[in-house]
Amino acid sequence: MKSVSRVAKTLSQARGFRTSAAVANAAAEEPVAMARVYGGLKDEDRIFTNLYGEDTWRVDGALRRGDWYRTKDLLCMGPDWIVQEIKDSGLRGRGGAGFPSGLKWSFMPKQTDGRPSFLVVNADESEPGTCKDREIMRKDPHKLVEGCLIAGFAMRARAAYIYIRGEFFNEALILQEAIHEAYAQGFLGRNACGSGYDFDVYLHRGAGAYICGEETGLLESLEGRQGKPRLKPPFPANTGLYGCPTTVTNVETVAVAPTILRRGGSWFSGLGRKNNHGTKLFCISGHVNNPCAVEEEMSITLRE
Numbered sequence: 001m002k003s004v005s006r007v008a009k010t011l012s013q014a015r016g017f018r019t020s021a022a023v024a025n026a027a028a029e030e031p032v033a034m035a036r037v038y039g040g041l042k043d044e045d046r047i048f049t050n051l052y053g054e055d056t057w058r059v060d061g062a063l064r065r066g067d068w069y070r071t072k073d074l075l076c077m078g079p080d081w082i083v084q085e086i087k088d089s090g091l092r093g094r095g096g097a098g099f100p101s102g103l104k105w106s107f108m109p110k111q112t113d114g115r116p117s118f119l120v121v122n123a124d125e126s127e128p129g130t131c132k133d134r135e136i137m138r139k140d141p142h143k144l145v146e147g148c149l150i151a152g153f154a155m156r157a158r159a160a161y162i163y164i165r166g167e168f169f170n171e172a173l174i175l176q177e178a179i180h181e182a183y184a185q186g187f188l189g190r191n192a193c194g195s196g197y198d199f200d201v202y203l204h205r206g207a208g209a210y211i212c213g214e215e216t217g218l219l220e221s222l223e224g225r226q227g228k229p230r231l232k233p234p235f236p237a238n239t240g241l242y243g244c245p246t247t248v249t250n251v252e253t254v255a256v257a258p259t260i261l262r263r264g265g266s267w268f269s270g271l272g273r274k275n276n277h278g279t280k281l282f283c284i285s286g287h288v289n290n291p292c293a294v295e296e297e298m299s300i301t302l303r304e
Contacts, residue, residue, distance in 0.1 A: 041297045045271060047259045047279060048295050053139045057174060059181040062142035067258070068187055071146060074261050075153050075195040079110075082154040086257065088265030090277030094132075095122060095250030107237040108155040109245050117245040119152040119160040120222065120236075121254055124206050124213045126165060132281035133251035135293045137164070137171040140255070141178035147254035148201050149192055150261065155247055159200040162251075163218050166208040176203050215248035252281060272298030 055061040062068065074082070087102030108117055121144070125133040136144055148160035164172050179201050182188045192199045204222055206212050212221045216230035219241050240246020256278070260268045269277045276298045284302075285291045 041271070041279060041295065045267075045279065045297075046295050047256050048136065048140055048143070048281065050139050051135060051281070051293060051295060057139055057141055057178065059142060059178070059185060062140070062178075065140075066262075067140075067142045067146055068182075068185070068193075069262065071149065071187065071258070072193040072195045074150060074258070075193060075197060077261075079154045079156055082150065082257075082261060085261055085265040086154070089260045089268035090265075090272075090275070091253065091256065091260060091268065092277075093250055094252035094256075094280060096127075101249070101253055104237075104247060104249070105151065105154055108157070108247055110156065112156075115244040116158040117156055118241045118247075119148060119155055119157045119254075120215075120219065120241060120246055120248045121148060121160060121162040121251055122213065122215065122218055122248055123162050123164040123168070123251050124218060125168075125251070126210045126213050129283055129285045131283050131285075132293050134168060134171055135281070136251055136255050137168070137175050141175045142182070143255040143258065144175070144251055145178050145182050145201060146187070147257045149188065149199055150257050151247075151249070151254050152199055153195075153197055157199075157247075159202060161222060161241065162201065162203050163212070163222055164203060164205055166206040172203060172205055179203060218248065219246065 049065050050057065050061065055065065059068075083102050083105050085102075086105060087100070089102070091101040092098040093101055093104070123133055123137065125131070144162070148162070152158075152160045162175065164175065179188070182201070187193050188199060188201055190198050206218075206221060206227075209217075209221065209227045211217045211229065212227040214229050215236060216232070217227040219236065220230065221227035222241060236246040236248055238245060240248070256268075260278075268279075271278050278298055279295055280298055281293055281295050282300075283293050
């Protein structure tokens with residue numbers, strides 16, 4: 001038996017193999033760097049805390065969840081600070097293209113040439129299997145409304161237009177009521193949140209055309225024409241809604257902005273991985289046991 005053990009040991013050494021005991025000893029001597037595991041987002045890091053409608057969507061519930069908290073202080077930090085925080089956060093467009101949001105917001109003119117600037121929120125969610133924006137408008141509409149104020153202020157815009165898909169009838173009713181509540185609380189309109197900044201939010205219902213999900217087709221429809229995409233250039237940041245500087249962005253992109261500013265861009269960039277930061281709403285549908293929308297860390301796998 002001893003001779004057999006010696007032969008096995010000699011063969012393993014000759015072939016460059018290590019015995020299980022040698023591997024165990026090496027593992028004990030050399031610490032192994034653990035690979036980062038993505039997913040398993042902590043509850044304290046979730047932005048959409050009413051995603052499943054456990055609380056009311058109305059303004060009293062929104063205030064309990066931290067919406068509209070010291071919004072005036074955020075606005076008083078100035079447009080440049082807001083844009084820089086969004087850049088530092090690594091937030092990318094949540095509508096599909098993934099363009100860096102802070103960079104996109106910075107394209108808007110800082111000096112007026114006599115034309116007003118506008119923010120347009122694309123809520124014409126029409127892709128098959130996509131329902132995340134619908135859930136935001138249905139369960140957490142004040143996050144979107146507050147996000148419109150903050151993003152619009154950062155872009156030096158006069159007003160925001162939310163273009164909602166025509167089939168989203170109930171969501172349009174809820175969102176319009178949330179806008180009314182924000183006006184009643186002094187969060188919107190003249191001297192919004194006591195900041196000295198005047199800002200309005202308008203809701204516009206589409207007519208069910210899929211092509212209006214494209215930003216320039218959406219602008220055409222918003223102006224009362226047939227929703228046909230425009231040729232580029234000019235780009236909306238220079239010549240958009242009514243020929244004025246305009247940024248068209250996604251519902252989720254705008255809705256996460258207030259939380260990012262309150263918690264800091266570094267917090268958001270600490271989630272996910274390089275060039276893929278933060279959290280996101282994912283829609284799970286089809287042949288699955290539990291079709292749902294979930295908020296998770298970017299870079300998570302479908303299996304997780």
